[in-house]
Structure formats: structure tokens, C-alpha cells
Amino acid sequence: MRLPPLPVLILAILTATAQARSETVVLSTGERLDAQSVAVDGQTVVIQHKVLGTLKVPLKDIRSIDGRLIVITGKDDSAPDSTASPAATKKEGSVGGQDGTDDPPAANVDSEWKGSFTLAGSLNEGTSRNTSLYTQLKYGRDNDRETTSLATFYRFASSGGETTQSWFNINGNQLWKIQNSPWGIFADVEFDWSEFNTWEQRIAGHSGGQYQLLNLSRATNPDLWVKSLTLDGRVGAGPRKEFAGIETDLVTEGELGGILNMTFAGDQTIEANASYYPVLFAYKDYRFEANLNWKMPLHMKGMEGLSLALGIKYQYQLKVSPDNKNYDLLGTLGVTYDF
DSSP states (O other), X not given: OOOOHHHHHHHHHHHHHHTTTSEEEEETTSOEEEEEEEEEEXXXXXXXXXXXXXXXXXXXXXXXXXXXXXXXXXXXXXXXXXXXXXXXXXXXXXXXXXXOOSOOOGGGSOOSEEEEEEEEEEEEEESSOEEEEEEEEEEXXXXXXXXXXXXXXXXXXXXXXXXXXXXXXXXXXXXXXXXXXXXXXXXXXXXXXXXXXXXXXXXXXXXXXXXXXXXXETTTOTTOSSSEEEEEEEEEEEEEEESSSSOOSOEEEEEEEEEEEEEETTTEEEEEXXXXXXXXXXXXXXXXXXXXXXXXXXOSTTOTTEEEEEEEEEEEESOOXXXXXSEEEEEEXXXXXXX
């Protein structure tokens, strides 16, 4: 499937034109509000919304206003003129504090790049059955213009001095957001090296359109049982190359998928995604992949940044060698350190 570029472009232009006079407020949860006016009153942001009316949101829960990042310097919270434009904001990429100085203390500026490292045990079923060691490193950012994610994992297991699991993966995802629109343009690339899968080595990349289906937050929906919830759908296509097995030709496959992010019960998070990859012009050939990761922060003294982490990964490929199973079900349980 291909997303028609012209209708998407027209939709983006019309949406941007219709909302040109509004101020876009982005909450720390990622939710966007098109406000009629915005004013800062001490540590509170007062938002006038056409549908929701007057909203008062803590300054710490605001990520940006009209593309200007919120910088909280920890100075006194005396209220500025509530009719003035937000003085506690700076243009993205600029350096400065709330008082307009050029060199605020480094500790007061929070980098948009975040990382995490996971160490866990893994139970594998399918192509190989074993208990393995699992490590993962993730790094990424999310701002008003784009979302970037880089990740790599390695699984290893041995029994009787012989390796029974050796799987290395590295992947990258990039989303360019169309301002004041639920649409975005994505590109992803993934490389796998797995000694016990029929394909042994595989590289695949896709690009296409992404659309935000849901963007809910307790800040604007007080009765919501979760703190925040987003759901995105994407459709695209790209090449795939396998270096062993029964299908080593370069093929073009589609991507039809969904991405769910949820924060609940304080700071617990669930990240889940699923993608269906049909080989174009050969619709009886396809593969499927789904992932779920649940993080539970350890709110204990001396354990800041640590979380319990539960993960499930499932992948299925229709065409594999006769002596191989065509699925892998992998479960992980361990700890994650956020930095």
C-alpha cells in the first residue's frame, strides 16, 4: 500500500492555514493543544482553549509553547505579567535561562536526548528453545519537530559448552512531524544477525506516513484512568534483503503497523507496537512482528533511575527452511536504568 502524497500535502497545508493564529502548547506527555491564548502565572500556565475553556496546567507539565522549549531554572516563582508572552520559554536550540541570561547553570537545562540500558534474563521458544542473557541499549529524543529512536539488543545462551542462542539486532526509527497536524513522515531501518534463524542475516528499511489516532491525557481529561495514552498508525513500504534461507532475493515489502504508548499508575509505562510486512506483488508471502515492554520504576532511596522491565517479542515469517520453525516467542524479565 502507498500513501497518496498529494492529499496528505493538501491536508497539511489546509490544517496549518486554519490554525495559523493559534498557539500550540505541547504537554510533557506529548499531547498538543491549539490554544487561543497562553499566559504564564508564576509556576502555572493558563491556557484558553476554544472547546475545553480555561485550563490551568503546572509549568513543569509543559514541554513547549509554539516551539519554544520550557526552561525551568529553579529561581523564585514570583508571577510575571500574566498577559505577556511566556518569559520562561526559549526557542528550540537556543541557550538561556528564565531571566534571559546566556549562561544558566548546566544542571537547569534538561537535554531532550534520553537513554536506557536493560539487563535481563530471556526465555525463548520457537526457532530455538533456551534461557538466555539479554542486554539492550536505547537512545532517543522527542520534540515538537521530530522523534528519533536508536536501539540495539543482544541475546546469548549456551548449553554444554555449545552456543544455543546468538542474536544481535540494531534498529533506528525517525519520525518527522507535520506541524499542527496528526500526520507525520517516518523512516525505519533494522539489521538482524541471528545464528539460529533460517535467514541468518537480514536488513530491512521502510518509509511512509504515520497518523496519530489517539492522544489522551489526564491533564485535559480528568476522568481518564491512565495518565497519558497515544496510538499511532503507519503505512509504508521498503526493501528487505536476507542473506541465507530460501528467499535471498531483494524484495519490496509493505509495512502496516500501530504504535501504542501509555503511562499509568504513577510512572509505569507500556510501549507496544505491531507490524505486518507483506511482500508486494506476492501477497501470499509475509512476516509479522509485535513487541511489548512494561517498565515499573523502583521508587526507593538509592535506586533512582532503576525500573523493573518486562518484555515480550513475537515474530512470524511464512516462508522458512523446512527444518526451521517459522516463529520466535521471546520473553524478558530484568532491570532498566534510565539516563
